[in-house]
Each structure stands twice: as structure tokens, then as C-alpha cells.
Amino acid sequence: MLKINDLHANVENITILKGLNLEIKPGEVHAIMGPNGAGKSTLGYVLSGREGYDVSAGNVIFNDEMLLDMDIEERAKKGVFLAFQYPVEIPGVSNMEFMKESVNAMRKQHSLEPLTAAEFLKKAKHACAQVQLPLDFLKRGVNEGFSGGEKKRNEIMQMILLEPSLCILDESDSGLDIDALQVVANGVNSQRDGKRSFIVITHYQRLLDFIEPDYVHILANGKIVKSGDATLAKEIEKQGYAFLGLDTSEEPNI
């Protein structure tokens, strides 16, 4: 469903991705690990179309279409979902209002009638329950005053509501305690249906104890330098990235 070929991308004229290749089939979960500054988040942004991330070479085929030719909302409507590492606040716009518009935008794409407020509420209640968010979250402004953990759970709640075909989770585990981590992981696992695919970007093997990946890729210096199954993540956890002979000095996380 997704094929990334020799992808090169720049941010502010600095080359971050330097020939990345990756193929994902329906229903697969691919974990992307790697040292800081390797380009993990950049990959998520390039796939979702964020401005400022310029593709200089390569292409991405998503369900037989050229993904990089589409604008942001088109990609979203065709099923690309990004769970943000740092979800932004939209003061005064309730989660409910925001998600209802969003869900209905997706439904329109599939020539479905928009949901009424009551129909939406029913779905939203269910999604909230799955990530253990109280219902009053629907009334609060989007991410307004949410704790770090609440923001992450809110992202997963949105994912559940939007039913995307490709979910990109950008460090959805960062800053979470073990209980919250479990909640997020359960939310994600509930959406694994053999068709929906996942790219799980993470620093730590810990998340992968809960979301079991089919493949683990090590991204370093803009390329995938090693791929394997879940055991690769455990090896990294034990030995660090150094055993791959990588430079792990701190670089800005872009």
C-alpha cells in the first residue's frame, strides 16, 4: 500500500533524508527507530505533506497513486493520518466541533452523508472510552490545557474516529508513564485489523513491548541502515545504536 523509493528531503536547505526506501503492505506494523536527528520525524512530515519539507529526489506510491503530488488535506482524506509528537492547541474550538468537521470531511471523500451531532457523539463516546479519556474532553478546546499524556491519547482518539488506512505515530510514547503507554498501545492495537498499516516512530523499545511490530527499521543519517523483526529492537535496547557503528551525537530533532 505504501512504497517509498529513494526518498531525499531537505529542511531549510539541509538534507535530512538521503535515499530512504521502505515498503509497507496492508496490515503491517513497521517500527522506525534511530538516534536523534536521524530524520524519523521528517519522514512523518514528508509523508503527510507538511510545508517546509522539500523532496529533492525519489517518490512515494500510496495505493497506486503518487502521494507526493497531493496536497495535505487530500492525503489525509485518502487515509494518511499523522499522530503528532507535539499536538498544537486551537483555543476556543472544541474537540467535538473539530473532530466532527474532520470526520465529515472524510465521509464526504467517500460520498457518505455527514454525521448528525447525535451520530457523531455516539462514535466519539466510543473512541473516548477506548483511550480512557473522560467525555468532557470533547467539550474542551482542541489540546487546550491538556497534559502531555492527554494530548497523546487525544491523538489516538482522533485516529480511531477517522479510520485511516495508514497511521503514522510520531513518538506517541514520549513523555508517557507506563499506564498511559499501555492505554495508547491498546488504542493502537484495537485498530489493527489486518488491513490498516502503521508506521510507529519511536526512540524506545518499550513501546514495542505493547505494540508488536512486524518489522523494525533503524533510520540513521537519512537512510534505513538495518531492518529486522522485533528482536532488532531488543538488541538496540541492550547495546544502543553504537553497535551499528553509528554516530549518535546529539543533533536537533527535526
Add this chain to the structure above:
Amino acid sequence: MSEQIEQVLSQKYDAGFVSDIESETFAVGLDEDVIKRISANKGEPEWLLEWRLHAYRNWLTMEEPDWAHLAYSKIDFQAISYYSSPKSMKDKPKSLDEVDPELLRTYEKLGIPLHEQQMLAGVAVDAVFDSVSVVTTFREKLEEAGVIFCPISEAVHRFPALVKKYLGSVVPRGDNYFAALNSAVFTDGSFVYIPKGVRCPMELSTYFRINEQNTGQFERTLIIAEEQSYVSYLEGCTAPQRDENQLHAAVVELIALDNAQIKYSTVQNWYPGDENGKGGIYNFVTKRGICHTNAKISWTQVETGSAITWKYPSCILKGDNSVGEFYSVALTRAKQQADTGTKMIHLGKNTKSTIISKGISAGNSNNAYRGLVHMGAKADGARNFTECDSLLIGDRCGAHTFPYIESRNPSAIVEHEATTSKVSDEQLFLCKQRGLDAEKAVSMIVNGFCKEVFKELPMEFAVEAGKLLEISLEGSVG
């Protein structure tokens, strides 16, 4: 991203059409004769003509104020016509059937049908077209409750004692340059009187329309709420799209006697001019209310139109325990300029005021909040809370805040909070990643920003205001 926002903001003004109506319009220019002719046309009593002439002579000695954060070339007051009336109104039509159908169509096009059976139930409308009131609906029903709602030109004849007592009592003739001009040449506007203990059974609404070219609109509104009464009043305004600037200089006076409450809401959508700042209404308005003991006046305004907005709806909190409120959304785009805010003058003990101002600037526009909170020497225990938020869209607009605080009483408490934020690329990216287009995203973010003010509007108006913002922000997205 900012280019897209620009496109989203590219302008669209739905009320910009011109109605082809035969009018009797004065030649341009202003002198004492013009004032005498206005007064004669309305068959006014001698005292009112004298009142006007006094204001005019005063105005001649005054200087146009230049302290506002506004840049415009001087207004040529001799290039304006001070009176225009649709011909069909000349012989005072007795019913709507005698009114020029084109006139009725104009209001219908604006979404304000004047036939009572088509109207929103629960809202009475006074429709003012250029210099005259066309019709006031539901008058009989209101009169049953003892409520008077009629054109001020008519009130001058029917209720001279009330008009004489209160006209100019809150905004004196010489209050400021534009108020003095209005006092000299005002043409029509609404008059509202709520008797003691009466809760006005419907929303009252005046709809102002400027149609004729080179014509200024100088309306005058006077609302008197007797003790223990309540009224909610709405005001809406539009004008055709024209290349030259047109002047609108209104005066609104509110009198809230002991324990009375007046809620005054405005949705101002005068023509704002084109993308390059050509044309548009110059809106110089003086609005002020006085609160007696335990009375409350609440101003809510949504300002999206006008090339220039100069407007400071204010409250004089004279009586003890009286309350003043000001809720404002001002949106400027293209080359619009707004200098707007309020004055809360605390004179009585334990008086309270709240100011919530939301300024949204886009394009090359400039949006200024200017507010005065004055705590008088006798205002023991008075309190004010001010929240002043600015939202910037794009990087070529300006937001400015000019708060003035004067406190002569050590027991008074004044709080001021201010924030400035931007519609950020991150916010837009989040919205688009969730499948929303840029247009929807911007309008949603802006509406969220204004929520605190919109919830103060009467229901029908809150919907209209939300839509108006959406239209103002509408455009093609590439």
C-alpha cells in the same frame, strides 16, 4: 502557507449591490440653510432646529480629531450630501403596499423581509434607508406592552417631552467633532422607550442601509429604559460597493434608569473597500450609555466592515452597584483600519465593568484597541476586568493596544490582561492533516478565538455573526 491564507481572506462582500430607487437627495454641501431644510423636511419644532444650529455653530469651531491610530485623507464635508430620501417615502406611506417595491426587495435581498408575516418571530425591525425610516414592524404588538419603538423623527412629534429631556443628555451636542456634526444634521434613527417594570417582549432591531451615492448617513438612536425594565436591541448595517468613501457618523444614547437593563448588540458590515483600500465607509460613531443605580448596560459588537472604524461604545456608571459590559470582535483585512474600544467611567460605589475585546487582523490591515477605565474618587469598591486579545493572520498586518487606566480611588480594583497570537502554521497543518481545507481551518480558528464574545449575542445574531466572519474570510483556495 501565508499565500493560502491571503487567498482565503480575499474579499467578498455580499451586500454590495445598489438599489435603483428614485430619491430626493440634497445637493452636496453643508451650511445653515441645509440644516434648516433637513429640519423643515421633517416638520420639526422650532426648539429642535435651534438645537441643531447650536450644534452646527459649535462644530465649526472644532477640529477633526487626529489621535486615533488611523491614516486617511481629510474628509471634505462640503462634498457630502446630508439628506437623501426615497421618493416613495415623501408622503408618508400608510402601509407597506405604498412603499416602493424595490425598497422592500432591497431589504429582502439583505435577508430582512419587512412583511411581518415573513419576519423572524420575536424580532421587531426599524429599517432605515439613507436618511429616513422605511418601516417599523410589530409596532402595535409592542405598544400593547407600552413599549415605544419608532423612528426618532416621529418621536419628536409624538413624544416631544421625552425626546427633549433625553436627547443629548448622554452625548452632549459638543461632545466631540463627529457627535457635534451628527447633532447638527442627524436625519433618522430609532427611538425606544420601555416603561417602568416592563420586560420588552421582543428583540428590537434597526437595520441601517446607505444606498445613495455621495451621501452620508447620520443616524441618531435614543433608548430609554425606565426603572426595572429590560430591552435587548440589535443593530445591523450594510452599504453598496462604491469606489468613493462614504461617511457614517452616528450617535447612540442609552439611558438605563434604576434597576434597568439594556443589551445593545451590533453587527456592523458596512462596505469595507476593495483589496487596495479604494472606497468603503468611514465609520465615526459615538455610542454611550448611562447607568443609574443597580442598572446594567451591555454592549456587544461584531465589526467586520468599514474602511475606517472609529468607535468606542461606553458606559457611565453613575449609580451605585451599576454594571457596564463591553464585548467586541473587530475583524480587519485588506487595507481596513479599526480603532475601537470602550470607556468605562466608574462614578458610583461598587460599580463593575467587564471588557472583552478580540481583534483579528489580516492582510495589510491595522486593528487597534483603545480603552479607558476611569475610577472616580467616589467609586469605592469599584472593579474592572479587561481582557484584550489580538489574533494576527499573515505577516503584513498590525495589532495595537492602547489601554488607559485612571484611578482616583484606592479601593478600586482594575485588572488588565492582554495577549497576542497568530494563526500558526502548526495549527493550519493540524487542521489540514485532519482533512479540513485552509478556508474551513482559518474560519474555525477565528471563530474559536471569538467564542467568548459570540456567546453574548442574541441567538439569531450569534449565528449571523459566525456566518459573517466566515463570508469575510471566504475565498478560493488554490
